[in-house]
Amino acid sequence: MAAAAARPLVGGLENHAKISPALAGTILVSELGCTACHATSRTTLLPKSGPDLSTAGARIRSEFLHRFIANPSASKPGTTMPDMLSHLPKVERDETASALAQYVASLGTKPMVFAKPTPDAIKRGKALYHSVGCVACHSPEQAVAGSVPLGPLAEKYSLASLTQFLEDPLAVRPGGRMPDMRLDHFEAVDIASYLLREQSLTTTFVPDAKLIERGKALFTQHNCHACHRVAGEEMATQQIRSLDRARLDRGCLSESRGAWPHFPFAAKQRVAIQSALTSDAAASPEQRIEIELTRFNCIACHRRGDYGGVAVGRDSFFTGVDENLGEQGRIPPPLTGVGAKLKRDWLRDVVVNGATARPYLHTRMPKFGAANTELLVALLKKSDPLPAAKIPHVRDARLARQTGRELAGSKGFNCVACHTFREKSSAPIRALDLATMSNRLEENWFHRYMTEPQRFSPLTIMPGFWPDGKSPLPDVLSGDAGLQRDALWRYLSEGPEAGEPRGLVLEPLVIAVADEAVMLRRNYPGIGKRGIGVGYPSGISLSFDAGQMRLASMWSGGFIEASGVWRGQGSGQARVLGRDTITFPEGPAFAVLESATTPWPTNTARQAEGFQFKGYTLEARQRPTFRYQFGALNIDDRFLDVKDASGNAHFERTVSFSSGSLPEGLHLRLAADRSIVARSARDFNVGKTMRLRLSSPGIIRETADGHELLFPVTQAVPITIEYRW
Numbered sequence: 224m225a226a227a228a229a230r231p232l233v234g235g236l237e238n239h240a241k242i243s244p245a246l247a248g249t250i251l252v253s254e255l256g257c258t259a260c261h262a263t264s265r266t267t268l269l270p271k272s273g274p275d276l277s278t279a280g281a282r283i284r285s286e287f288l289h290r291f292i293a294n295p296s297a298s299k300p301g302t303t304m305p306d307m308l309s310h311l312p313k314v315e316r317d318e319t320a321s322a323l324a325q326y327v328a329s330l331g332t333k334p335m336v337f338a339k340p341t342p343d344a345i346k347r348g349k350a351l352y353h354s355v356g357c358v359a360c361h362s363p364e365q366a367v368a369g370s371v372p373l374g375p376l377a378e379k380y381s382l383a384s385l386t387q388f389l390e391d392p393l394a395v396r397p398g399g400r401m402p403d404m405r406l407d408h409f410e411a412v413d414i415a416s417y418l419l420r421e422q423s424l425t426t427t428f429v430p431d432a433k434l435i436e437r438g439k440a441l442f443t444q445h446n447c448h449a450c451h452r453v454a455g456e457e458m459a460t461q462q463i464r465s466l467d468r469a470r471l472d473r474g475c476l477s478e479s480r481g482a483w484p485h486f487p488f489a490a491k492q493r494v495a496i497q498s499a500l501t502s503d504a505a506a507s508p509e510q511r512i513e514i515e516l517t518r519f520n521c522i523a524c525h526r527r528g529d530y531g532g533v534a535v536g537r538d539s540f541f542t543g544v545d546e547n548l549g550e551q552g553r554i555p556p557p558l559t560g561v562g563a564k565l566k567r568d569w570l571r572d573v574v575v576n577g578a579t580a581r582p583y584l585h586t587r588m589p590k591f592g593a594a595n596t597e598l599l600v601a602l603l604k605k606s607d608p609l610p611a612a613k614i615p616h617v618r619d620a621r622l623a624r625q626t627g628r629e630l631a632g633s634k635g636f637n638c639v640a641c642h643t644f645r646e647k648s649s650a651p652i653r654a655l656d657l658a659t660m661s662n663r664l665e666e667n668w669f670h671r672y673m674t675e676p677q678r679f680s681p682l683t684i685m686p687g688f689w690p691d692g693k694s695p696l697p698d699v700l701s702g703d704a705g706l707q708r709d710a711l712w713r714y715l716s717e718g719p720e721a722g723e724p725r726g727l728v729l730e731p732l733v734i735a736v737a738d739e740a741v742m743l744r745r746n747y748p749g750i751g752k753r754g755i756g757v758g759y760p761s762g763i764s765l766s767f768d769a770g771q772m773r774l775a776s777m778w779s780g781g782f783i784e785a786s787g788v789w790r791g792q793g794s795g796q797a798r799v800l801g802r803d804t805i806t807f808p809e810g811p812a813f814a815v816l817e818s819a820t821t822p823w824p825t826n827t828a829r830q831a832e833g834f835q836f837k838g839y840t841l842e843a844r845q846r847p848t849f850r851y852q853f854g855a856l857n858i859d860d861r862f863l864d865v866k867d868a869s870g871n872a873h874f875e876r877t878v879s880f881s882s883g884s885l886p887e888g889l890h891l892r893l894a895a896d897r898s899i900v901a902r903s904a905r906d907f908n909v910g911k912t913m914r915l916r917l918s919s920p921g922i923i924r925e926t927a928d929g930h931e932l933l934f935p936v937t938q939a940v941p942i943t944i945e946y947r948w
């Protein structure tokens with residue numbers, strides 16, 4: 224392995240060619256965990272922690288553990304984990320690695336289970352991986368130099384363990400260098416499927432109690448505890464010679480091997496570390512910001528002043544939904560002066576929790592966690608000064624707000640021509656929401672920015688409204704530019720409560736269904752926010768209630784109109800576009816009935832008792848199978864749209880049960896209506912228009928206002944139901 228490829232790779236430094244050697248060295252010392260072992264008097268040298276190994280055995284194949292521990296940079300070139308065993312003779316080294324691997328593989332209780340990724344998931348995962356921001360740091364499929372290595376993932380993880388890691392990387396790697404990309408479970412499955420696409424291995428871990436015991440002792444002896452947490456064990460503290468007094472050509476910084484960690488440094492890295500450790504200058508606040516932004520590789524996505532920003536080979540992967548917005552519609556915003564721009568709470572919420580304001584970017588602002596970024600937030604707030612603007616105030620508060628509203632509307636400056644307002648927009652441009660601005664922005668910054676937006680982003684399409692300080696609206700507040708800005712600010716300060724500005728044009732937003740099913744988890748009539756609508760390729764649709772696990776309605780014709788959902792218009796609900804809508808009764812779909820006359824439970828709570836929604840899996844052409852639990856019983860609920868020879872579409876539903884015992888008296892309620900008539904034991908007319916056919920006999924019961932059709936579940940065999948209407 225050439226030294227250049229094996230050298231420990233720190234993503235941020237690859238993105239910052241201009242950084243001074245001393246700052247680069249400071250960052251290397253933290254990123255390589257030197258001060259996990261060595262004492263230091265410098266506060267900028269906090270070590271990055273290694274992964275938490277408490278459940279490593281449930282996440283990582285034992286075969287990989289052995290190879291990685293024996294020689295980290297050979298199995299994962301570019302890794303920041305040093306070789307701890309380089310001084311041992313080959314045989315002893317192998318034996319030591321084997322015992323350590325046994326010990327680490329014994330941590331965690333769940334055995335690893337392997338499943339093959341599906342082609343559909345791989346395809347979706349590939350698209351996500353290349354659009355949400357992974358390739359800001361890691362390599363796209365067409366390799367780009369200077370990428371944070373992923374190593375041979377297919378030899379390391381199972382689909383389940385990689386999915387779990389991606390859902391919450393900070394749990395395993397609390398250092399936050401691999402940030403939380405805010406993936407939901409299904410996105411994590413898809414990306415993990417893509418990353419493991421060529422996996423053909425399983426694992427054959429056979430625990431050996433004696434080796435585990437020995438490995439545990441070696442783990443302490445070799446100081447693995449300096450960087451790795453293991454639940455129930457103490458982490459080692461700095462016990463080795465202080466870097467303040469160390470000989471900088473010896474030990475870990477030398478080429479020779481000994482009872483210290485070996486890092487396969489490139490010569491330049493060694494020089495940078497030496498320069499950091501010999502320089503006396505304390506870092507200035509601005510340099511400390513530079514260190515933090517580089518350490519966490521914020522600069523892979525953000526520019527600040529004259530450094531950072533998206534690298535050339537990665538630029539094409541930064542995309543957005545709206546070309547009208549230009550560069551601002553696809554590249555994350557610059558961090559130049561961001562401490563003066565954003566209010567502290569919002570700044571913190573963005574960096575700690577990944578709060579967002581730009582739904583039009585495909586790239587995501589990751590979540591870095593509080594522990595890692597509290598310092599950066601404080602530094603940004605403290606050291607990003609902006610001279611105070613002169614802010615005149617409109618004396619009458621009501622007049623100020625009213626005038627601001629006029630100015631924002633189409634008869635004023637027409638902000639709504641480009642900005643959304645409470646997610647409503649007037650096509651075609653959809654820039655940042657006006658109703659969220661006062662929550663995010665500092666008043667002082669707003670005044671400065673509005674006065675001269677080009678000074679903040681030279682290429683912005685945000686216009687300046689007061690050329691040479693003069694207002695084009697001389698009759699509003701005597702044409703005073705400062706007062707007009709104040710009026711706008713005070714109007715915007717009402718946030719989402721502000722009255723709508725004039726000129727929002729609202730067009731219907733019809734969701735079309737082509738040759739794949741379309742699913743929309745939204746607020747549906749009769750269900751509320753737990754609704755999931757699915758439009759199927761054969762022109763029929765359904766809504767499912769993920770609170771009560773019931774089929775809520777079915778219709779044919781168009782799918783839905785969603786402007787109410789996306790723009791907060793009217794009820795905020797999706798509007799069903801179809802005809803012949805069939806609605807099903809409220810209340811849980813399954814219930815345990817004590818006797819044949821026990822009435823069906825009327826519990827219409829949002830989350831019906833005893834049920835737990837487990838999400839859905841997608842099958843051919845994106846058709847979902849809903850998955851939920853009733854008590855200990857796992858239920859899969861699958862709907863297929865079928866077109867018969869005459870071109871009429873109907874649903875075929877299959878409800879199957881697994882892992883868990885059937886409670887006695889379990890029933891599935893299929894319909895309730897004024898009239899339900901049996902054509903045979905398995906064939907029913909419901910109301911005037913629907914016909915249901917079941918795989919085995921159903922029961923009709925009388926209710927207070929009609930009938931209901933029940934299916935007694937006595938065996939854990941799949942039930943099929945055909946719905947025609």
Ligand code: HEC
Pocket residue numbers: 251252255256257258259260261446449463464468469470471472473474475476482483484486496
């Ligand atoms: C796992 C613990 C550990 C880590 C991590 C570690 N070292 Fe060391 N280092 C040692 C040990 C052990 C020695 C040899 C014993 C001694 O010198 O006290 C040593 C020796 C040294 C020496 C020689 C000291 C002297 O005066 O002889 C230097 C310099 C040094 N390390 C620098 C570093 C740097 C820089 C890093 C990070 C890139 C680093 N070390 C990471 C454990 C560690």
Ligand code: HEC
Pocket residue numbers: 234273274299303352355356357358359360361371372373374376379389396398400401402404406414519520521523589
């Ligand atoms: C800001 C840069 C950054 C972004 C964005 C990022 N990662 Fe990472 N990732 C890292 C770093 C750095 C590490 C190594 C962390 C460490 O050493 O603790 C890492 C580690 C990983 C690992 C673990 C590799 C191993 O050897 O176990 C996986 C898997 C991974 N990233 C996948 C992803 C995926 C998928 C995405 C997008 C959803 C993503 N990363 C986004 C920086 C990033």
Ligand code: HEC
Pocket residue numbers: 255256257259272273274275276279283288291292299301302303304305307323327395442445446447448449450451484
């Ligand atoms: C100087 C800090 C440091 C020391 C000391 C250290 N490691 Fe690591 N270790 C790391 C880092 C950083 C990573 C993540 C590397 C990567 O993803 O490329 C890592 C990764 C690992 C992993 C993979 C974990 C995962 O979740 O992907 C294992 C296993 C491991 N180390 C075992 C050990 C053992 C055993 C020792 C002692 C012989 C040891 N480490 C000593 C820093 C350290």
Ligand code: HEC
Pocket residue numbers: 355356357359516519520521522523524525555556558561564565570573574578579580581582584586587588589591596599
């Ligand atoms: C993978 C790319 C990526 C990385 C890495 C990243 N960001 Fe972001 N960041 C974004 C995106 C995208 C946005 C826009 C989010 C939005 O407003 O919807 C953003 C927005 C922000 C904002 C809000 C700026 C504004 O004017 O509204 C701040 C502050 C910020 N990021 C800071 C950071 C810091 C600090 C780090 C590192 C600790 C970081 N970001 C790392 C992509 C990234």
Ligand code: HEC
Pocket residue numbers: 548551556630631636637638639640641642652654655660664669672680683684685686688711
């Ligand atoms: C021609 C389209 C257009 C019009 C008209 C317009 N803006 Fe903008 N505005 C934008 C775009 C695009 C951005 C994002 C610019 C960027 O990120 O550089 C923006 C950014 C802003 C910002 C900065 C927000 C942030 O968080 O970065 C504020 C504040 C703002 N506009 C307020 C207004 C107000 C108030 C009006 C009406 C007086 C208005 N804009 C009219 C296009 C417009």
